Amino acid sequence: MKKAVKQVFQNKARLIGLVLALFFLALFAAPLFVPFDPLRTDMANRLQPISPDHLLGTDHLGRDIFSRMMAGAKATVGTALAAIAISLCIGVPIGLISGFFGGRLDRIMMRIVDAVMAFPDYIVAIVLSGLLGPGLMNLILAVVAVKWVGYARLVRSTVFSEKQKDYIALAELTGLHPAAILKKHLLPHVLGNVSVLATLDIGKTVLMIAALSYIGLGAQPPHPEWGAMLNDGKNYFLHAPWLMVIPGLAIMFVVLLSNLYGDSLRDRFDVKNKKGVS
Incomplete structure (x- = not known):
């Protein structure tokens, strides 16, 4: 047990x-x-500072900020994780099939990917959220629409490179079914790069969801969400700065952790880095 704990602390x-x-x-x-x-709501205790009764103070309607921050985590972080999971379920299979079989299917899929990636993520997400209407479910759909293409392109390029190698040709000569080749030989090669991209995307997606909620396209009042809480607190920043500082710090902390973990995973799966170290 001690050895396992020591290994965890020694591995970044x-x-x-x-x-x-x-x-x-x-x-x-x-x-x-x-x-x-x-x-x-409790109007008698509105805009209370940090105290033993209210660990993070109260907002302009007397609602406990600590309770709203914890409840809002599901709306912000949970929505981001759900959007990334759905994007993976769409992008990875499309990338595997497109890169392995190539041909007309590959050209069609890559033109769709290029068309989506031609516009900034935030612009597409804002337009789709505006068309679909406010709400977390529509927000997830908007985020998925701009995120799956990155995974599809990454997986496609990896598979396209790997299928040129001898072990794939040998597997095809032995009569192995294409589905088995994709599952046993190609999927393990893409998991490392996909996990790095997905981890880095956690922070980006949290920022996107918070930004869209800030402008009113995400969670709707009175349900808590970190971006919406920033919007609620902007009118009281001079008198009660904690209304914006606390959710802002929470968003920053999640983004920082996800970026640090993504960078450490990238170093771990970087073949050139391993060769340099050895």
Whole structure:
């Protein structure tokens, strides 16, 4: 047990991944133990500073900010994780099939990918969210529409490179079914790069969801969400700066952790880096 703990603390990727996992676990479990109803208003205690009764103060409607932050984590981080998971389920299979079979299917899929990637992610997400209407489900659809293409292109390029190698030709000569080749030989090669991109995308997606909620396209009042909380607090920044500082710090912390973990995973899967070290 001591040896396993020591290995975790000696490995940068494992240590950051452990911190990130514990942080997400705490965020999703905390709403079960929050001291106040995040939706309950109390005008007699509005704009209260940090105190033992209200650990992070109260907002302009007297709602406990700590309770709203914990409840809002599901809306912000949970929505980001759901969007990334759906994007992976769409982008990875499309990239595998497109890169392996090539031909007309590959050309059609890559033209679709190029068309989506021709515009900035935020612009496409804002347009789609505006067309679909506000709400977290529509926000997930908008984010997925701009995120799956990155995974499809990454997987396609990896598969296209790997299928030129001898072991793939040998597998085809032995009569192995294409589905088995994709699953046993090609999928393991793409998992490393995909995991790095997905981890880095956590922070980017959290920022996108918070930004869209800030302009009113995400979670709708009175339900808490970190970006919406920033919007609620902007009118009281001079008198109660904690209304914006606290959700802003939470967003920054999630983005920082995901970027650090993504960078450590990238170093771990970087073949050139391994050769240089050896």
